Amino acid sequence: MGKNLYQKVWNDHLVGTLSNGQCQIFMALHLIHEVTSPQAFGMLKDKGLSVAYPERTFATVDHIIPTDDQSRPFQDEMADRMISVLAEATEAHGIEFFKPNSGAQGIVHVVGPELGLTQPGMTICCGDSHTSTHGAFGCIAFGIGTSQVRDVLASQTLAMDPLKVRRIEVTGSLGPGVTAKDVTLHIIRTLGVNGGVGYAYEYAGSVIEAMSMEERMTVCNMSIEGGARCGYINPDATTFDYLKDRERCPSGDAFDAAVQRWASYASDQDAEYDDVITIDGSAIEPTVTWGVTPGQAISVLDHVPDPKAVAGLDQELMTDALRYMQLEAGAPIAGTKIDVAFIGSCTNGRVSDFQAVAHAIKGHRVAAGVRAIAVPGSEKVDAEARALGIDRVLTEAGFEWRLPGCSMCLAMNPDKLVGDEVCASSSNRNFIGRQGSSTGRTILMSPIMVAAAAVEGCVADARVVFGLENR
Amino acid sequence: MSPVSQRSGRGVYVAGNDIDTDRIIPARFLKCVTFDELGPALFFDERFDSEGNSKGHILDAPQHAGASILISDVNFGCGSSREHAPQALQKFGIHVVIAETFAEIFQGNCTTLGIPCLKMVGEARQSLARLVGQFPEAELLIDLSAKSLTFANESFEFDMQESSREAFLLGRFDPLDELLVAKDRISGVANRLGGGSHQ
Numbered sequence: 001m002g003k004n005l006y007q008k009v010w011n012d013h014l015v016g017t018l019s020n021g022q023c024q025i026f027m028a029l030h031l032i033h034e035v036t037s038p039q040a041f042g043m044l045k046d047k048g049l050s051v052a053y054p055e056r057t058f059a060t061v062d063h064i065i066p067t068d069d070q071s072r073p074f075q076d077e078m079a080d081r082m083i084s085v086l087a088e089a090t091e092a093h094g095i096e097f098f099k100p101n102s103g104a105q106g107i108v109h110v111v112g113p114e115l116g117l118t119q120p121g122m123t124i125c126c127g128d129s130h131t132s133t134h135g136a137f138g139c140i141a142f143g144i145g146t147s148q149v150r151d152v153l154a155s156q157t158l159a160m161d162p163l164k165v166r167r168i169e170v171t172g173s174l175g176p177g178v179t180a181k182d183v184t185l186h187i188i189r190t191l192g193v194n195g196g197v198g199y200a201y202e203y204a205g206s207v208i209e210a211m212s213m214e215e216r217m218t219v220c221n222m223s224i225e226g227g228a229r230c231g232y233i234n235p236d237a238t239t240f241d242y243l244k245d246r247e248r249c250p251s252g253d254a255f256d257a258a259v260q261r262w263a264s265y266a267s268d269q270d271a272e273y274d275d276v277i278t279i280d281g282s283a284i285e286p287t288v289t290w291g292v293t294p295g296q297a298i299s300v301l302d303h304v305p306d307p308k309a310v311a312g313l314d315q316e317l318m319t320d321a322l323r324y325m326q327l328e329a330g331a332p333i334a335g336t337k338i339d340v341a342f343i344g345s346c347t348n349g350r351v352s353d354f355q356a357v358a359h360a361i362k363g364h365r366v367a368a369g370v371r372a373i374a375v376p377g378s379e380k381v382d383a384e385a386r387a388l389g390i391d392r393v394l395t396e397a398g399f400e401w402r403l404p405g406c407s408m409c410l411a412m413n414p415d416k417l418v419g420d421e422v423c424a425s426s427s428n429r430n431f432i433g434r435q436g437s438s439t440g441r442t443i444l445m446s447p448i449m450v451a452a453a454a455v456e457g458c459v460a461d462a463r464v465v466f467g468l469e470n471r
Numbered sequence: 472m473s474p475v476s477q478r479s480g481r482g483v484y485v486a487g488n489d490i491d492t493d494r495i496i497p498a499r500f501l502k503c504v505t506f507d508e509l510g511p512a513l514f515f516d517e518r519f520d521s522e523g524n525s526k527g528h529i530l531d532a533p534q535h536a537g538a539s540i541l542i543s544d545v546n547f548g549c550g551s552s553r554e555h556a557p558q559a560l561q562k563f564g565i566h567v568v569i570a571e572t573f574a575e576i577f578q579g580n581c582t583t584l585g586i587p588c589l590k591m592v593g594e595a596r597q598s599l600a601r602l603v604g605q606f607p608e609a610e611l612l613i614d615l616s617a618k619s620l621t622f623a624n625e626s627f628e629f630d631m632q633e634s635s636r637e638a639f640l641l642g643r644f645d646p647l648d649e650l651l652v653a654k655d656r657i658s659g660v661a662n663r664l665g666g667g668s669h670q
Contacts, residue, residue: 012664013660013664014660015653015656015657015660016653016656018643018646018649018650019637019641019643019649020634020635020637020638020641020643020646021633021634021637022634022638022646024650024653026657026660026661026664028664035501035553036501036552036553036554036555038504039504039505039506039554042504042505047647049651052657053661063501064502076502078502078503079502081504082502082504085504127552127554128551128552129550129551129552129576131552142576143552143576144552144576144579145552145553145554145557145576145579145580145583146506146554146555146580147554147580147583147584147645147647148579148580148583150647151646151647151650154647154650154651155647155650155651155653155654155657156657156661157650157653157657158650159634159646159649159650161632161634193489193546193549194489194545194546194549194572194574197546197572197573197574197575198575224550224576225550227546227549227574227575229575229576293489293491313486313488313544314488317487317488410493410498410551411498411499412498412499412501412502429491429493429550429551431491431493431494431550432493432494432516433493433494433497433516434493434498436498436499438497438516438521
């Protein structure tokens, strides 16, 4: 019987078995940022330990960095201090730090792939749940806590239990105006926000195979929102083409040799899975959330669900979600008024995301009263978008084009919702209070759906707004 | 680290499915370079309004003051990997969490910090939650080796991730010392895997 990618990568990085039965797994690549990692250096110091493999850890700053003015010191003293602590720690331990204005700074899950640090067959971890993004390259990539960041710094290994593997085949093909974001929201809506607990997701099928690397990253990014700590896609020609000529990838003959090795990690034809499910990709519509978890999602053509259709605690929680969102059961979700439009994040802050928006929005204007911001995922995304004139198209349409960072995805920087504002957001979480106001409301959707909402001033079908079906 | 086979304390039931770590500790409290001050920030936006006045959250109910065992529902701790969430729980005084299921990253973070995560199925948990509401002053007695919990003369069974339970019973829930023992084998794997992204 053949093996799946998860088993191959796991076995390849296995160091040994621990006394409690867990496996000790070597981490090929470790990424760190300013929010969850500086404390780990303090823990090392307390134990008198040093960093074992500094060449395998890379640092960036993304969560707290302002997107309007990045000159130091920041207005927020604590944010400034967090960057300073990370800068000092990385300097002291010989860890490469992609600092602001280095040309390489950005959201950790945008930076790793675009530099070519992320390579097939690796184990990758980071103190950030969206590390699942890197699974798009055929990696076992997952989020960890700060104590585990400490473990990796000190030993380059983690104590882990193996996950089961669920293969999700998305068949058929996507309709015009239906994107990778709609696919992932649809999967989470179908399997539930805890459906993936205990599993790694292997995404496959014609829809996934046809996706670009950036689209695949969007899908893998949201694995954690479905409860799956990691999600991956088998490496193929699309993966290798993306990696060719990347700064930190091998080149020349070494690249060809690497491709051979990378390809060997892909799941075997006769690989076994703990579960296999099929989703009809052709039936997926542009999808938006109505509630306070990413699984509370519906087609943009649908109506807000009625709590009376469920019972007990579920009914209570659904009623609470609708009350928080100030939505009425049975009302069409299209037409829900928005105040803010946000395009960015590790889910949808890459060049192709902004390119799709620029393509659609040309000749349209952001509706009066809507605050619209576009935040590139990295300095490289920013530079490339500017070179392509994307920033100009978005600015002319009424978006603000900002400097790179996580921004309004989690609002640890000055970009926040105010009061109970509604935000059409290309990010990954619509949790209560997620976007910086304890009463703020988030509606998750794809970048072009955010653009459509920005133009109409309310949730709207991008296919209709931008005539995508006729192209 | 000493072995942990029993825990006891008073309980409090925080109802809800999919209670995410943003709710357990809102992102603005993550602006810190140590975890020391996180206790008071636990569930902050659920407990206090924008002026800092209490909203009468169950954690602040006088009868539950000093409770150290938190009971919740399905998929507790989902979302962000922030260790700040279990750190805030611990600093607030919580040293056991009971739920139907846990998000994996959260559960792993709790184990390393020494907070056992007990999984209890719907009906039993609901009945325990009700009893804890009725007898807030009574102590829950938890036995990790027998996977049993006693409260108000009733006995409850729970489940637990086996490796985590074993780690508590062995007193090795913080794995770092054991990870470091394998130095030579680690460098063997590192050498075999080669440079990767760091040419």
